[in-house]
Amino acid sequence: MDSQRFRPLLDAPGPFVSIYFDDSHDTHDAEEQLALKWRAVREELEQQGADESVVSEIERAVTDLRPPVGRSGRAVVASSAGVLINEHLVRPPAATIVRVSELPYLVPILEVGYAQGNYVLAVVDHAGADLTVRNNGKLSSETVDGGGYPVHKAAGAENAGYGDPQLRTDEAARKNMRAVADRITELVDKTEADVVFVVGEVRSRSDLVSELPERVAQRTEELQVGARHSGHDFGEVQDAIESAFTKRQLAVLDNAAQRFTAEVGRDSGLAAEGLGPVCSALRQGAVETLIVGEIGDATVVADEGLTTVAPNADVLSEQGAAPDKTLRADEALPLFAIQVGASLLRTDERIAPADGIAAVLRYAPTLH
Secondary structure, eight states: OOGGGGTHHHHSOSOEEEEEEEOOBOSTTHHHHHHHHHHHHHHHHHHTTOOHHHHHHHHHHHHHSOOOSBSOEEEEEEETTEEEEEEEESSOOSSOEEEEESSOOOHHHHHHBOOOOOEEEEEEETTEEEEEEEETTEEEEEEEEOOOOOOSOOSSOOOTTSOOHHHHHHHHHHHHHHHHHHHHHHHHHHHTOSEEEEESOHHHHHHHHHHSOHHHHTTEEEEOSOOTTTTOOHHHHHHHHHHHHHHHHHHHHHHHHHHHHHHHHHTOSSEEESHHHHHHHHHTTOEEEEEEOOOTTOEEEEOTTSOOEESSHHHHHHTTOOOOEEEEHHHHHHHHHHHTTOEEEEOOTTOOOGGGEEEEESSOOOOO
16 A cells, blocks of 8 residues: 555654544444444543543544445544544454554554545546546546537438438547547546546447557556446446455555565565564665564554664664654554655465564665
8 A cells, every 4th residue: 555645644743543443334223323333432532541622523523424335444543633534444344443542553444444546437428428536535526528419320311412420420429539538638647546447338438448548548447337327326336446446456465475475585685574674674764565464562662753663672772762662563663664655565364474564675775
């Protein structure tokens, strides 16, 4: 997962409240169930000493976010700066998680969060397209009408001398496809969209893709979930989009696992595992991808300004820094990875690194 979207957390003051709970909306009494769950979360926050103003901000965020469709989880991270993360998860967490600590806890988002980047969804036919854009978590919609008519040849014979009606309809359709392609290209450039999803009947999809610039066409994925104005369920489209992003996420995890295994096997220095080597690589800014496994309750040590990290106070002192904070490793290491611009991955059975933590590196640092 790209860590850029977490960078605002670096400037927010602690302590942080991190909450993960079942936010499903699949029963007739879903609203009442949400109220009960929030009450339990609120009681836990009070027991852990969360500031009342922060709790009130979280409560507003929980109730204001549009309910999900079906099974879902919720992630909320907040501090005195306000609610910093408030989003649905692909599925509910195995159990409710409530933490009040110096640093935010992000691992559950890596495990069950949406791995969706920016995208453009085009529901297209030869008359135009309905476009939906996801940009930094926000959705917007618009319709593109290329102005080309007619796009269907009239039934029955036409008088001679008026030209071939098929040629006129084909040119009108091409005009519309060019207008849609131009707008999609503008949106991709503006939002740096990772993918363009295309919905429509087969010829409309293929004609649109053929009009796109190669750099945009390469990131296009066709979804076979109906056609424009066919009455298809938008929820079905969203399911297809989520499935596509899940496949991409699994491909990323497969690639990271293969790279990590290969680099460890050849002893290239481009992989690290265990608290000591990973902390060393983070200190040197060498981590390209942080791979988080089962860290448990392990801790690390950092200086007062959170500029460097080590597995224990002795190692930190050797680096010329004064040990000031003892932090949970599952909170601190992802945050230090965000500082150096590394990607974040939650591993499964593909990798079982020492101490539950590993990294693929940009270069081979000096590992202490």
